[in-house]
Structure formats: structure tokens, C-alpha cells
Amino acid sequence: MTTEINVGVKSQIKAALAEVNKRDIKNVFFVACGGSSALMYPSKYVMDREAKGVDSYLYSSNEFIYRNPVKLGKNSLVILCSHSGTTPETVESAKFARSKGALAISLTNEPESPLAKESDVYLKYEWGKEADAFATNYSVMYQLVFGVLNLLEGNEKYELIEKNLEKLQATYHKAAEQTAAAATQFAEKHKDEKIIYTMASGANYGVAYSFAICILMEMQWIHSHAIHAGEYFHGPFEILDKETPFIILLGLDETRHLEERALSFSKKYGEKLTVLDAKEYDLSDIDDEVKGYIAPLVLNYVLRQYADKLAEIRNHPLSLRRYMWKVEY
Amino acid sequence: MTTEINVGVKSQIKAALAEVNKRDIKNVFFVACGGSSALMYPSKYVMDREAKGVDSYLYSSNEFIYRNPVKLGKNSLVILCSHSGTTPETVESAKFARSKGALAISLTNEPESPLAKESDVYLKYEWGKEADAFATNYSVMYQLVFGVLNLLEGNEKYELIEKNLEKLQATYHKAAEQTAAAATQFAEKHKDEKIIYTMASGANYGVAYSFAICILMEMQWIHSHAIHAGEYFHGPFEILDKETPFIILLGLDETRHLEERALSFSKKYGEKLTVLDAKEYDLSDIDDEVKGYIAPLVLNYVLRQYADKLAEIRNHPLSLRRYMWKVEY
Numbered sequence: 001m002t003t004e005i006n007v008g009v010k011s012q013i014k015a016a017l018a019e020v021n022k023r024d025i026k027n028v029f030f031v032a033c034g035g036s037s038a039l040m041y042p043s044k045y046v047m048d049r050e051a052k053g054v055d056s057y058l059y060s061s062n063e064f065i066y067r068n069p070v071k072l073g074k075n076s077l078v079i080l081c082s083h084s085g086t087t088p089e090t091v092e093s094a095k096f097a098r099s100k101g102a103l104a105i106s107l108t109n110e111p112e113s114p115l116a117k118e119s120d121v122y123l124k125y126e127w128g129k130e131a132d133a134f135a136t137n138y139s140v141m142y143q144l145v146f147g148v149l150n151l152l153e154g155n156e157k158y159e160l161i162e163k164n165l166e167k168l169q170a171t172y173h174k175a176a177e178q179t180a181a182a183a184t185q186f187a188e189k190h191k192d193e194k195i196i197y198t199m200a201s202g203a204n205y206g207v208a209y210s211f212a213i214c215i216l217m218e219m220q221w222i223h224s225h226a227i228h229a230g231e232y233f234h235g236p237f238e239i240l241d242k243e244t245p246f247i248i249l250l251g252l253d254e255t256r257h258l259e260e261r262a263l264s265f266s267k268k269y270g271e272k273l274t275v276l277d278a279k280e281y282d283l284s285d286i287d288d289e290v291k292g293y294i295a296p297l298v299l300n301y302v303l304r305q306y307a308d309k310l311a312e313i314r315n316h317p318l319s320l321r322r323y324m325w326k327v328e329y
Numbered sequence: 330m331t332t333e334i335n336v337g338v339k340s341q342i343k344a345a346l347a348e349v350n351k352r353d354i355k356n357v358f359f360v361a362c363g364g365s366s367a368l369m370y371p372s373k374y375v376m377d378r379e380a381k382g383v384d385s386y387l388y389s390s391n392e393f394i395y396r397n398p399v400k401l402g403k404n405s406l407v408i409l410c411s412h413s414g415t416t417p418e419t420v421e422s423a424k425f426a427r428s429k430g431a432l433a434i435s436l437t438n439e440p441e442s443p444l445a446k447e448s449d450v451y452l453k454y455e456w457g458k459e460a461d462a463f464a465t466n467y468s469v470m471y472q473l474v475f476g477v478l479n480l481l482e483g484n485e486k487y488e489l490i491e492k493n494l495e496k497l498q499a500t501y502h503k504a505a506e507q508t509a510a511a512a513t514q515f516a517e518k519h520k521d522e523k524i525i526y527t528m529a530s531g532a533n534y535g536v537a538y539s540f541a542i543c544i545l546m547e548m549q550w551i552h553s554h555a556i557h558a559g560e561y562f563h564g565p566f567e568i569l570d571k572e573t574p575f576i577i578l579l580g581l582d583e584t585r586h587l588e589e590r591a592l593s594f595s596k597k598y599g600e601k602l603t604v605l606d607a608k609e610y611d612l613s614d615i616d617d618e619v620k621g622y623i624a625p626l627v628l629n630y631v632l633r634q635y636a637d638k639l640a641e642i643r644n645h646p647l648s649l650r651r652y653m654w655k656v657e658y
Binding site for chain 1: 356362363364366374377378379380381384386389390391392395396397398399400416418523524530531541542543546547548550551552553554557559560562563564565566567568569570573583584585586587590594598650651652653658
């Protein structure tokens with residue numbers, strides 16, 4: 001079944017790339033909201049590191065529409081994402097992109113959704129504990145992005161990334177097992193905290209952002225903020241004291257030095273530090289050349305355990321909302 | 330004296346543009362840290378709205394170096410800023426940019442600084458209460474950016490923006506007078522707060538970011554986070570209750586709808602709201618065509634009063650630091 005679904009994902013990507021191939025694509029816009037936007041940050045990092053010709057931009061959906069970038073047009077590929085496919089601003093962004101002549105490719109869990117319908121192509125990704133990592137959102141996004149880079153610029157990492165994404169589920173499992181005890185410890189230590197900061201840089205910043213705004217603020221009503229590890233020393237670090245909790249992510253990309261520097265300083269003057277370091281996980285199945293790109297996906301997977309444990313011990317289910325889906329906004 | 334300094338600024342810009350003119354510039358990188366980075370956000374907005382051909386990117390300095398964007402090269406203009414001209418990562422960024430063949434133009438208050446020395450061209454801006462707004466950082470940045478757009482693409486707003494920046498000081502004064510009482514009220518109401526969020530979108534987001542990380546976190550040790558008004562509804566708004574303070578900025582650019590929507594929701598479920606609305610300020614001297622670009626500068630100026638009053642009432646000078654310039658980091 002897994003194999004069948006994975007074959008399906010590959011053929012969806014192939015179909016999407018066939019549409020890209022019909023156009024003269026010169027720039028890529030990543031457009032989504034909240035967690036769906038955060039999952040595009042690693043792809044923006046990939047574009048900055050890999051794309052020799054194609055330009056790329058990342059916007060929250062309504063910012064995209066109202067900012068109305070002058071470069072959006074028939075040479076644009078707009079990549080959108082909404083889990084339910086119903087996020088109004090993202091559906092509107094797909095319409096807006098197509099009205100400008102751009103190609104709109106969306107990722108969603110719901111093939112019958114408005115977003116799927118308003119896009120030129122949709123890619124259905126899998127979700128939940130049964131899904132193989134290869135068929136889930138981060139992986140489908142990478143397959144699309146590296147596929148586009150391969151198609152437009154002959155980028156040679158496409159096959160390599162595909163091969164590594166096929167081994168991602170096993171890597172997830174190992175990392176989750178390694179961190180299960182740490183996740184429980186984190187939850188016990190932080191159950192009464194009013195604020196928890198997160199911090200990262202490079203390909204991992206989106207994971208820190210997502211944990212801050214989706215898990216802590218949205219699902220746990222705990223104050224938070226994702227601090228960029230490079231910006232830390234230019235303002236935010238003055239907030240550090242022995243009482244203020246930080247979750248510090250260390251990835252494996254070129255910016256790791258920024259995260260290490262932030263951690264090293266924080267250890268001197270702070271005490272409530274939770275460190276997730278991709279170097280400590282068993283990534284032996286992953287090729288060195290793409291470890292930096294894969295690390296944020298693993299960190300994100302591992303962090304979900306931290307969220308689950310925190311919700312459990314606080315008796316505050318991750319599904320609980322005050323406003324979202326409940327009131328008008 | 331003011332006239333003389335302003336003439337000097339114009340001739341500095343002219344000299345910088347002459348250097349730009351010697352190259353074949355295809356992309357612009359905005360590179361700085363903290364508050365100096367934040368002051369580039371409106372210019373990134375300008376580029377997205379105005380630049381038909383030239384691409385633009387914005388990074389914190391160390392992220393720029395380690396991310397090492399593949400597009401950085403001899404067709405790049407790298408615009409840097411550091412007030413003292415000593416920020417190590419930004420000085421390093423100038424060296425790095427030039428080692429890649431890029432043109433490095435920096436803004437600084439210190440012509441004798443390492444940043445000025447490591448750049449191809451430096452622009453000295455004025456600072457402090459005596460300085461005319463035309464010669465200060467935001468204005469010099471806009472003159473450079475619109476100058477580059479005019480030079481490379483014939484953008485026609487260059488003269489208009491220059492004319493409007495010459496009237497900026499008078500506009501600042503009027504707005505500051507209008508908001509003096511509100512700033513005092515804000516300080517009285519918020520003197521005991523442990524956390525204060527800021528929020529904005531579009532050209533104004535950088536002002537919200539700067540107030541959050543430089544004023545609240547760095548200078549007042551108050552927890553904070555700049556929430557993007559469009560992202561608000563996809564996570565952060567769940568934190569809103571009658572006890573949580575928000576500073577909500579409303580500008581005059583194309584994304585104002587996002588800020589209005591965020592305010593309208595916040596009014597329903599929140600109570601500790603401080604609203605700074607550029608529409609309420611006397612911008613009659615400013616041409617409609619550039620009001621959206623000028624608004625963040627005015628909001629930033631006005632907010633400085635809020636910072637001053639907050640520092641005063643909390644008996645916590647804006648100059649007080651725990652770590653910055655005091656310990657190794």
C-alpha cells in the first residue's frame with residue numbers, strides 16, 4: 001500500500017513538472033499561511049542555495065495578494081499549500097496567481113477542496129501516523145522544488161533527494177525513539193511556563209517558527225516567538241535570564257554556526273534551555289550532500305513529540321481552540 | 330546648516346549611483362542586523378512593488394554569509410547598514426560581498442568605521458534630535474533604493490520621493506505632537522506588563538519588528554514578538570485575551586486591509602490594544618502616490634516617543650543593557 005501511494009506521489013510530481021515544462025518559468029513564489037507557510041521555508045533555503053537562474057519569494061497568502069509583486073506574471077510558478085484546501089486567502093491567492101497568467105501548483109490533503117479546484121495542478125499529500133514520510137507534505141514539497149530545479153536548470157540533486165526521502169520514514173522513527181524520553185522531560189519541566197521562545201537559522205528557521213506560532217501560541221496558548229539565531233545578538237538576547245525558557249534547534253546546514261553561537265551564549269546566562277541537535281540523531285541512512293536539507297524535516301518530526309507530551313501533561317489537547325474555526329474572523 | 334547637510338546627502342547618493350552605473354546590476358541584497366535590518370524592510374517592500382527587472386533579497390548579516398546565496402556575484406549590489414559601522418557580521422558581509430565581485434554600499438553614522446572602510450561606497454547619515462529627517466537612515470536608504478530603480482529601470486518616483494523626504498521632518502513633528510498624549514497614556518497603562526506584542530503588515534512590518542526586538546526585548550527586557558497581521562489568523566491570534574497587550578500599526582500601503590482585519594478581530598476579544606494609525610496623522614504635505622512608503626517612517630518616529638515614555642515611567646533607561654557591548658558574545 002505504501003509503495004502504491006509512493007508511486008502515486010511520483011506520478012503526481014511528474015504530471016506537475018510536465019505543466020511547468022509548458023511554460024517559461026523565471027521565478028517561484030511560495031504562498032501559504034501559518035504552518036503551511038512554515039513548511040515552505042526549507043524550500044526557500046534550497047532555492048537560495050541551488051537556483052542559479054530562477055528567483056524565489058515567500059509570502060503569507062494575503063500579503064502576496066495585496067503586496068501584488070510586480071514580477072508576478074506568466075513567467076511565474078506559484079506554489080501554494082493548505083492542508084484542508086479551504087484557507088480562504090490561499091484559495092484566493094491561487095485565483096489571483098492564475099489571473100496574472102502564472103502557473104498555480106498547490107499541495108493539499110484534500111483533492112476535492114477549493115484550493116485543488118482553483119489551481120492548475122494539485123498534489124495530494126498523505127497525513128497522520130499511518131502515512132509514509134515520502135508521501136507527506138515536506139517531502140512532496142521537496143520533490144516538487146528539486147524537480148523544478150532539475151527541469152529548469154539541470155540541478156543534479158533531484159534523484160538524490162528522492163532516494164533520501166524514500167528513507168525518511170525510517171530516519172524519523174529512529175530519531176523519535178532517541179528523543180522520546182527527552183520529550184517527556186521537556187513537558188514536565190515546562191508545564192507551567194507562560195512563555196517559551198524557539199530559535200534557529202537557515203533551513204531550520206521555519207520549524208522554529210511553526211512550533212512557536214502553531215504549537216505554542218495556537219494549540220497551547222503559551223506566549224512565544226521564533227528568534228532568528230543571527231538576530232539574537234542584536235536585541236532579543238537581552239531577554240535571556242535564568243527563568244526564560246528557550247528551545248534551540250541545531251540543524252546540519254551551512255548556517256549551523258549561527259545556531260551553535262546562540263546556544264553557546266545561552267548556556268552561559270540561561271538555564272531553561274531545551275536543545276534539539278540533528279547531529280545527535282541517527283541520520284546514517286541520509287547522504288551527506290543533502291543532510292542539511294533533511295535535518296529540518298527530522299527536527300520538525302521530533303518536535304511533534306514534544307508538543308504531544310506538553311499537551312498531555314498540561315491537559316490541554318492540541319485540538320483545543322478559542323477562535324479558530326469557531327468564531328468569525 | 331541643514332541645507333548644507335542635505336546637499337551633502339544628495340551628492341553622496343549621486344556618487345553611489347555613479348558606482349552602480351559602472352556595473353551590470355541584476356539583483357540587490359539588503360544585509361544588516363537587528364534595527365539596521367528592520368530599517369531595510371520598507372525598501373524590500375518598495376523593490377517588490379516597483380522593480381520590474383531587478384530582484385531583491387533581505388538577510389540578517391551572518392545568515393547572508395553562511396547561506397551564501399548562489400546568485401551573489403558581480404551582478405549584485407549589496408546594501409549594508411550599521412550605525413556604529415562596527416557590527417562584526419555586517420563588516421564581514423561587506424568583505425564577503427566584495428570577495429564575490431559584488432558592489433558593497435553601506436550606510437553608517439561613522440565614516441571612519443570598519444564598515445565604511447570595507448565597502449566600495451559608504452553613505453554617512455545623520456542621527457539624533459538635531460538631525461533633519463532627510464539626512465537620517467530611513468531617508469538615505471530610500472534615496473539610494475529609488476535612485477537605483479531610476480538608474481536601472483527608469484523608475485519615475487525618484488524625484489517625487491526626494492521631494493517628499495525633504496518635507497519629512499515637518500511631518501514627523503506634526504505626528505509627534507499629535508501623539509504625545511497617547512504615548513504617555515500607553516506608558517502608564519503598560520508599565521507593569523511582562524509581554525507586549527506588536528503587529529503590522531507590508532511596508533510597516535519592519536517597524537513592528539524593530540519595536541519588538543530593539544525597544545521591548547533589548548532596551549526594556551519585556552517579552553515581545555512582531556506578529557505579521559496576515560499570519561495572525563493562522564496561529565498567533567489564539568493567544569489573544571483581555572490581558573494580553575498588543576500594539577497594532579496601521580499604515581497606508583496596499584496591505585492595510587490585513588492590519589485593519591487584525592485590529593477589528595482584536596477589538597472583539599482583546600482589551601489592551603494600542604493602535605497607531607497613520608491615517609490619523611497629518612500627512613497633508615506628502616503626495617498620495619508615496620504615502621504608503623512614507624507611513625512606516627512616520628510610525629517609526631512616533632513609536633520612539635512611546636519607547637521614551639515607557640522607559641521613563643519604568644525607570645529603565647533605553648541605554649541599559651545586560652549583555653550587549655558588556656560581555657563576550
